Amino acid sequence: MFPIKLIRHKNPEIFFALAAPIGADLDKVCEHLAGALDRFDYRLEVIKVISLLKQVGSPPYLRNEPTDEYKRIKGRMDAGDKFRDAVNRDDALAILAVSTIRTFRKKYPSSTPKRSSENTPVPRQSYVFRSLKRPEEITALRRIYGSNLIVIGVHSAREQRVHNLSERIKKSQYQTQAEQFRDKAEELVLRDEADETKPHGQRLRDAFAMADVFLDASNTQALGEDIARFLNLLFGKPVVSPTKAEVAMAQAHISALRSSEMGRQVGAAIVDLLGNVVAVGTNEVPRAGGGSYWERESPDYRDWQNGVDSSDQFKRTSLGELLHVLSDKKKFIRSFSKLNTDKQIEQVVPLLKQTRYMQLIEFIRAVHAEMSALIDAAMRGASVRGCEMYVTTFPCHECARHLIAAGISKVFYIEPYAKSLAVELHEDALQLDSTTEPNRVPFLPFLGVAPRAYPHIFAMPDRKKTDGTVIDWDERTANPRVSGSFWSYIEYEKEDLEFLTGELEEKGLKMDRHGRKREGKRRIKERIAISSQRSKRVAGLAAKRRSIRS
Numbered sequence: 323m324f325p326i327k328l329i330r331h332k333n334p335e336i337f338f339a340l341a342a343p344i345g346a347d348l349d350k351v352c353e354h355l356a357g358a359l360d361r362f363d364y365r366l367e368v369i370k371v372i373s374l375l376k377q378v379g380s381p382p383y384l385r386n387e388p389t390d391e392y393k394r395i396k397g398r399m400d401a402g403d404k405f406r407d408a409v410n411r412d413d414a415l416a417i418l419a420v421s422t423i424r425t426f427r428k429k430y431p432s433s434t435p436k437r438s439s440e441n442t443p444v445p446r447q448s449y450v451f452r453s454l455k456r457p458e459e460i461t462a463l464r465r466i467y468g469s470n471l472i473v474i475g476v477h478s479a480r481e482q483r484v485h486n487l488s489e490r491i492k493k494s495q496y497q498t499q500a501e502q503f504r505d506k507a508e509e510l511v512l513r514d515e516a517d518e519t520k521p522h523g524q525r526l527r528d529a530f531a532m533a534d535v536f537l538d539a540s541n542t543q544a545l546g547e548d549i550a551r552f553l554n555l556l557f558g559k560p561v562v563s564p565t566k567a568e569v570a571m572a573q574a575h576i577s578a579l580r581s582s583e584m585g586r587q588v589g590a591a592i593v594d595l596l597g598n599v600v601a602v603g604t605n606e607v608p609r610a611g612g613g614s615y616w617e618r619e620s621p622d623y624r625d626w627q628n629g630v631d632s633s634d635q636f637k638r639t640s641l642g643e644l645l646h647v648l649s650d651k652k653k654f655i656r657s658f659s660k661l662n663t664d665k666q667i668e669q670v671v672p673l674l675k676q677t678r679y680m681q682l683i684e685f686i687r688a689v690h691a692e693m694s695a696l697i698d699a700a701m702r703g704a705s706v707r708g709c710e711m712y713v714t715t716f717p718c719h720e721c722a723r724h725l726i727a728a729g730i731s732k733v734f735y736i737e738p739y740a741k742s743l744a745v746e747l748h749e750d751a752l753q754l755d756s757t758t759e760p761n762r763v764p765f766l767p768f769l770g771v772a773p774r775a776y777p778h779i780f781a782m783p784d785r786k787k788t789d790g791t792v793i794d795w796d797e798r799t800a801n802p803r804v805s806g807s808f809w810s811y812i813e814y815e816k817e818d819l820e821f822l823t824g825e826l827e828e829k830g831l832k833m834d835r836h837g838r839k840r841e842g843k844r845r846i847k848e849r850i851a852i853s854s855q856r857s858k859r860v861a862g863l864a865a866k867r868r869s870i871r872s
Contacts, residue, residue, distance in 0.1 A: 341473055575773030
């Protein structure tokens with residue numbers, strides 16, 4: 323017999339988390355998710371993560387928020403940064419959100435006397451964290467909930483998000499022209515993607531790539547269909563198989579895992595219009611005779627064997643050379659000129675971190691994954707003209723020009739890449755997040771089940787009985803493909819919350835529990851009404867089925 327902490331159970335709680343850019347329509351995502359979950363007799367509780375800061379601090383981090391939408395959003399970003407900085411934890415907001423779940427459980431109505439407890443999961447209940455902005459937040463929730471956590475990466479075209487934010491700011495200021503607020507909207511979008519000027523700032527770009535499934539919030543019909551399909555997969559409906567895009571991106575992901583590069587692992591796959599793999603590639607150091615070095619080959623001259631990343635090494639050397647020349651020419655103040663070059667570099671590097679100088683890519687020894695795939699095809703004489711490229715990270719500008727020249731028809735990517743100048747340098751030949759221009763190569767976000775979830779979500783359950791007929795599948799009684807082991811995550815919730823509470827007390831930060839209790843009572847009343855309606859509907863369906871059978 324398994325230990326009790328490993329025993330699975332029916333009707334488990336499910337936890338969703340949204341990794342979404344500012345300006346995306348998350349109301350629509352939550353609405354579709356709630357509607358799709360209702361088919362499975364699951365309820366959804368939405369937890370607005372940043373709003374929890376209204377209950378923390380004295381005075382609270384968020385209080386008397388302005389009606390001006392720009393100031394309100396900026397104030398929320400500032401509050402999140404300050405809170406993470408105060409407790410020196412980048413997962414602090416996610417852990418704080420766990421307390422809301424435990425409060426919800428404790429107050430949820432039960433037919434069994436004294437059953438309700440923060441340590442007793444609510445049957446067929448789901449929660450959604452709206453929304454996460456740091457990779458550490460996702461890591462923390464996965465540490466607690468394991469496979470019971472499903473992270474949804476919500477895509478929305480950048481231009482659309484800027485437009486949405488401009489409109490919101492315009493309305494909040496009672497103006498008629500949204501275009502005059504575009505610069506403020508752009509500022510918010512850039513800060514949301516990656517605010518690397520602050521050590522505890524937002525890092526959505528890094529968090530987004532950690533999702534289990536990617537959805538497009540800008541297409542209402544497709545959004546509903548894609549959520550419904552994913553839940554069918556999650557609840558084990560036979561038979562839902564992967565799309566051509568999902569298979570191709572899984573191939574790219576597998577190729578990425580071969581890389582030993584110290585910066586990042588990138589994989590690429592070229593497929594023809596039928597979905598057949600033409601070539602694959604990964605970012606790895608090339609070897610004489612063709613291809614790149616493999617594990618357990620001798621000799622092995624990959625960067626990690628040499629003990630240093632060549633790109634970092636040569637950027638530092640180049641910077642030192644520049645500083646040395648300028649010091650000799652007395653172009654610096656005397657106190658700085660007196661420092662040796664190593665000391666000068668230590669002071670200058672933090673200031674240059676976000677400049678193009680420190681983001682140069684030409685000193686990398688490895689062949690990029692996209693180029694590796696093109697070379698793989700060329701070595702075998704396989705034409706790639708008209709084929710599609712699937713790559714785990716948005717192509718750099720060097721790879722982008724070669725993909726265009728090779729005749730690749732479309733490029734699909736998962737992770738954005740801040741260093742890429744592809745759009746700026748090749749605006750005439752490529753288009754971002756759009757297929758409207760027939761004479762340009764579209765660079766499009768990947769949508770569908772993420773490669774990290776591919777083996778688990780597409781492993782088919784039993785599909786037929788011994789007599790060969792299809793096994794019955796009832797969505798209202800189906801159980802999701804999660805661990806279902808609540809004993810472990812209940813303990814992890816308590817441990818992480820106790821640790822965070824201790825840190826808050828150390829910093830003199832208190833939680834206003836009265837506001838949370840009032841909000842909790844309001845939600846419970848709403849949930850009681852919904853439960854009553856649901857019970858009537860389920861009873862009606864059961865009576866109808868009995869009538870049909872008889």
